[in-house]
Amino acid sequence: MKTIYFDNNATTQVAPEVTEAMLPFFRELWGNPSSMHSFGGRVASYVEEGRAQVAELLGASPDEIIFTSCGTESDNAAIFSALQTQPSKRHIVISCVEHPAVLQAAAFWERQGYRVTRLGVDAKGRIDMDEYVFSLSADTALVSVMFANNEVGNVYPIRAMAEKAKERGILFHTDAVQAAGKVPIDLASLPVDMLSLSGHKLHAPKGIGALYVRRGVRFRPFIRGGHQERGRRAGTENVPYIAGLGVACRLARESMQDETTRVAALRDRLEQGIVSRIPDCLVNGDTEHRLPGTTNIAFRNIEGESVLLMLDRLGICASSGSACTSGSLEPSHVLHAMGVPFKYAHSATRLSLSRYNTQEEVDYCVEHFPAVVETLRRLSPFKD
Amino acid sequence: MWDYSQKVQDLFLTPHNAGPLEDANAIGEVGSIACGDALKLYLKISGDGVIEKAGFETFGCASAIASSSVLTDMVKGLHVDEALKITNADIAKALDGLPREKMHCSVMGQEALEAAIRQWKGEPAMPKTQEEGKLVCKCFNVTDATIIRAIRENGLKTVEDVTAFTKAGGGCGDCRDEIAEILEAELRGQGAPAPEPAGPAEPAKSAACGTGGLTNLQRMQKVMEVMALIRPQLQADGGDIELVDIAGKTVSVRLTGHCQGCAASEVTLHQVVEQILRQQVEPDLAVEEVK
Numbered sequence: 231m232k233t234i235y236f237d238n239n240a241t242t243q244v245a246p247e248v249t250e251a252m253l254p255f256f257r258e259l260w261g262n263p264s265s266m267h268s269f270g271g272r273v274a275s276y277v278e279e280g281r282a283q284v285a286e287l288l289g290a291s292p293d294e295i296i297f298t299s300c301g302t303e304s305d306n307a308a309i310f311s312a313l314q315t316q317p318s319k320r321h322i323v324i325s326c327v328e329h330p331a332v333l334q335a336a337a338f339w340e341r342q343g344y345r346v347t348r349l350g351v352d353a354k355g356r357i358d359m360d361e362y363v364f365s366l367s368a369d370t371a372l373v374s375v376m377f378a379n380n381e382v383g384n385v386y387p388i389r390a391m392a393e394k395a396k397e398r399g400i401l402f403h404t405d406a407v408q409a410a411g412k413v414p415i416d417l418a419s420l421p422v423d424m425l426s427l428s429g430h431k432l433h434a435p436k437g438i439g440a441l442y443v444r445r446g447v448r449f450r451p452f453i454r455g456g457h458q459e460r461g462r463r464a465g466t467e468n469v470p471y472i473a474g475l476g477v478a479c480r481l482a483r484e485s486m487q488d489e490t491t492r493v494a495a496l497r498d499r500l501e502q503g504i505v506s507r508i509p510d511c512l513v514n515g516d517t518e519h520r521l522p523g524t525t526n527i528a529f530r531n532i533e534g535e536s537v538l539l540m541l542d543r544l545g546i547c548a549s550s551g552s553a554c555t556s557g558s559l560e561p562s563h564v565l566h567a568m569g570v571p572f573k574y575a576h577s578a579t580r581l582s583l584s585r586y587n588t589q590e591e592v593d594y595c596v597e598h599f600p601a602v603v604e605t606l607r608r609l610s611p612f613k614d
Numbered sequence: 615m616w617d618y619s620q621k622v623q624d625l626f627l628t629p630h631n632a633g634p635l636e637d638a639n640a641i642g643e644v645g646s647i648a649c650g651d652a653l654k655l656y657l658k659i660s661g662d663g664v665i666e667k668a669g670f671e672t673f674g675c676a677s678a679i680a681s682s683s684v685l686t687d688m689v690k691g692l693h694v695d696e697a698l699k700i701t702n703a704d705i706a707k708a709l710d711g712l713p714r715e716k717m718h719c720s721v722m723g724q725e726a727l728e729a730a731i732r733q734w735k736g737e738p739a740m741p742k743t744q745e746e747g748k749l750v751c752k753c754f755n756v757t758d759a760t761i762i763r764a765i766r767e768n769g770l771k772t773v774e775d776v777t778a779f780t781k782a783g784g785g786c787g788d789c790r791d792e793i794a795e796i797l798e799a800e801l802r803g804q805g806a807p808a809p810e811p812a813g814p815a816e817p818a819k820s821a822a823c824g825t826g827g828l829t830n831l832q833r834m835q836k837v838m839e840v841m842a843l844i845r846p847q848l849q850a851d852g853g854d855i856e857l858v859d860i861a862g863k864t865v866s867v868r869l870t871g872h873c874q875g876c877a878a879s880e881v882t883l884h885q886v887v888e889q890i891l892r893q894q895v896e897p898d899l900a901v902e903e904v905k
Contacts, residue, residue, distance in 0.1 A: 533650065535616075535675035539626065561650065572648040576673075609632055609679060611654035611671035612647055 231545040234591045236500075238431075238523060239380050239408060239582035240549055244474070245433040251477040252435075255470035263467055264458065277467050280476030284440050287479040288425065289416035296441045296462045297472050301407035301428030302331040304441035305374070307452035307463070308403040308424040309335045311443075312372035313344070314450040316401075319371035325349040325357055325386075326567045332374050332405055333563075349375070354516040355384045355568045363394050372401045377409035377425075381551055381564040381580060382515030383524025385413060392421045401447065407431055407439075411482030412489055412521050423447045429471065433584070434478035438471035485585050494522035496592050497583050501525040503596030508603050512574045514565060523583035526551075528565075528574035531613070532606040537579050540602040546595055551578040573612070618676060619710035621684075626676040631686035635669035642730030644722050649754050649781065651678045651719065655685070655726040659734050663694045670726075677709075677716040684708045685723040694731045700724065701767055702779070717779045721764065750792050753785025758796055765800045773797060791862060798863070834860050836895045841867075844890060848882070855887065858904045865891060865901045879903070 235243065261270030263277050278292065285292045298304045309322070309332070324336050326348040340346045347365040349357050357375070366373070373395045378385045388404050395402040403424040406415060410425075411432035417425065424447065429438035441463075443449050449462055456464035482489075505511050510530035529537070534550035541548050551562030561575045570578065581595070618626075635656035645652035651674030658667035668686035672679045685705055689697045702720035706712045712720060732738065747759030764770060764779040773793050777783040783790045841857050848855055849871075858866040867887065869879050888901040 531647070531673065533674050533678075536626070536679065539676050543627065576647070576650050609629065609671060610673045611643070611652055612673055 234544075234546045234587075234595060236581040236583060236587070236591075236595065237547045237549050238584040238587075239383075239521075239580065241430045241436065242433045242584055243586055244430075244435050245478060245481055247481060248434055248474045248477045252470040252474040255473060259469070263469060273469055276473050277469055280472040280474075283476035283479045284427075287411065287415075287483045288427075288442055289418040289420075290442050291445065293460075294417075294442050294445055296443060296459045297467060297475075298439040298441055298463060299437060299468070300439040301329075301405065301426050301431070302439075303452070304426030304428070304439045305329070305331040305403075305405050306335045307441055308426060308443075309339065309372060309374060310452045311448075311450045312401045312403065312424070313339060315448040316371045319369050321345045321347070321367060321369040321371060323347045323349065323362070323365050323370055323373045323375075325351065325375050327351055327355060327379055327381075327384075327564045328374070328376055329380060329405055329407065332376070336374070344371075345369070351567050353568055353570075355379060355382050355514070355564065356516050356519075357386060357391075359387070359390065359394075362391060366395065366398050366400060368398075370395075370398070370400045372403060374403040374405065377404045377406035377415070378413070378521050379515070379564060380408050381562055381578075382526045382568075383408075383521040383582070384516045385409065385519045385521060387519075388422060389420055396421045408521060408524075411479065411486075412523065414486060414490075417442060417444070429475045429478060432478050432482050434475040435471055438468055438475045440475065488585055490522050493583055493585055493587070496587055496589060497523050497525055497581075499589065500581060500583070500592045500595060501527065503592070504599050507596065507600045512570070514568065514570060514578055521582075523587075524580065525582075526578055526580045528570065528578040529603050529607075530573050530577075531610045532577045532603060534577045534579060536606050537577055537602060540605065541579075541595075541599075544595075544598050544602075546598075549580045549582075551575070551580070616677070616713050616716065618680075618713070621708075621710045622677055622680040622712065625680035625683040625709070629670075629679055629683040631669050631683060632671075633669055634671060635667055637667070638669065640730040640734035642726040642728065642733065644725045644729060645674070646755075647673060651675065651722060653678065653682050653722050653726045655682070655723075655730050657689070657730045657734070659694060659731075665689045665692050665694065665697055674719065674722075675716070677712050677719040678722065680709055681705055681712070681719040681723045682726075685727060689727065694734065697727060698731060700727060702764075703768060714775075714778045717768070718781045721779055750796070751780075751782035751785065751789045754781040756780050756782035761793060761796055762800060765797060770797070771801070794862060833896065837865055837891060837899075840891055840894045844887060847886075853882075863896070863899050865899055866904050867901060868904045 259273050261273045263270060263274035265271055281292045281295045284295050298307060322336050322339060322344055324332055336346045349362055351357055375386055375391055377388050392402040401423045404422050405426045407426055407428040408431060410427035423444045425442040427440050430436040451462050453464050458464055458467055501513060504527055512528045514526040514528060538548055538550050551565045565575045565578055635658055637658050638656035640657040640659050642655040654671045656669040657665050660666050668689050670682040670686055672682040688700060688708055702724040705720040705723045706717060747757030750756055750758050750761060760780055761776055761782055764776060768779055770776055770779060773783060773790050776793050776797060783793050837860055845855060853871040856868050858868050883901055883903055891899045891901060
């Protein structure tokens, strides 16, 4: 049975070009870029090449890119630095639909005495700009709002939000882990101060991320113990993965058009196909402002883990905001914040596509999805 | 991905006895759509109390569906008195085990079976103690009586166990301390009366005040007395210690003077202060430092 991978917001297939680009660093070019000898030293140019490619995807300068181990580290480092460089400011603004990397880092600082504002969202998961502006104060050290949401795919008005922060001299960080490589980001014109990205969400391997820090923004390292990354992130550079991330960013830039047109069309075909064939569905999120490959659909009166396991039998990989699929017993914090009704919330199923998906896969999923929902609805004691 | 047994997977994909029973004369309903799982169990019971037919409808994950299905197979042909002896552990065993986090699915089966039989007997839908028990977990509507019963029937040892079996504490988490107290009282106070239908109206209270341990007040007083004896030793070394809080079995302290930032403070705290408190107050106290 063929695997149909519709879980690209969880992780993505490593692009074959990326794998190829990494192999020399496991075979011949395994030196340490910091070494004085030429064997190690010649590896350094590949690190800089990777940095330039990441910068180009984002419209940044190479010296504004710091390599990290993952998106979560980038988020933690950004928040840490913003607070450490402005010790007199004791307030953080985030949204309540952030990834746990930001939510839990903010909660940590809250326990250390910081005040945290968590912006609410409406039924479509949108942030209220008035509430946001109202939350900003002279004491605000940092705003951290995600570029795009991992569960429902909402793309947030980062330009408008960052401008409001800039007007008040407040640092603005955005977790762009889901957005980087999928929607155009031009930091040359976007007034954000820091931005996080993760390699494995854009067809590079797991274990590599990057943090953009705008030139001129003061920075304190989160990980100490070496001079690497110009003293901003200690630890020997992960050369193979940096080279891989560079290639992945180049590929993402080249396929941006494909992502925003063909992948978006595939997603629409999938979503429309399911919604038109299955009664009592609910598409979650802001369909006007959404990542091209993401849809989140809930089905009345059934539960999400059952949906996923039945899809799994069909070879379809998806994910769910259902409580049963996580360690927690409560449904997703994102759907909860949006106030999705209980009759739907437990079955919310996320299908997230990439440029490697095909129309054939979409049609197969549309064809088989209705039977899954019908079977589970027949089993359910809830009928209305 | 959950590590489901083959039996769970089979019964999830091709459940036995799925669907409502037209001629059911006993129906047990547990759970709710808000809680994330629910089971409606249908039984056809003969005049002399033998379960002739069983059916189910389940909203929930694979293990909830499989638990419901295996239960309907288990009860068919049993007299209600025999059926009432089925425990959640029996249901889990019939499925060749369930992941620990999913044990509450088997508890749901047991509860639905009891509810159905009570309905057939003309008794109230819930046993008296469960109705009257104190509400502990507000997210999932779990009372202390349910928690105590799960602890006793399954030999639970940790708060995580209680959450896995009853869901209590799996939501906002605010009741975890309360669960820990119930658990402590249960593990220590063997003499506490069981929450049987004829039992006391407030089993949690009697259990929490069960024999053997100290009350919170007694514990606080003793900790303060012992701390007063420890302080002169530390002061002799130019350090000091102050009591910040006592929450359950955790004593929070702040080290000051030379103790503060001293490389050996960790050792002082755990090998000296904690040891003395454990010897002189209670053997399971923990000491943590507030910086």
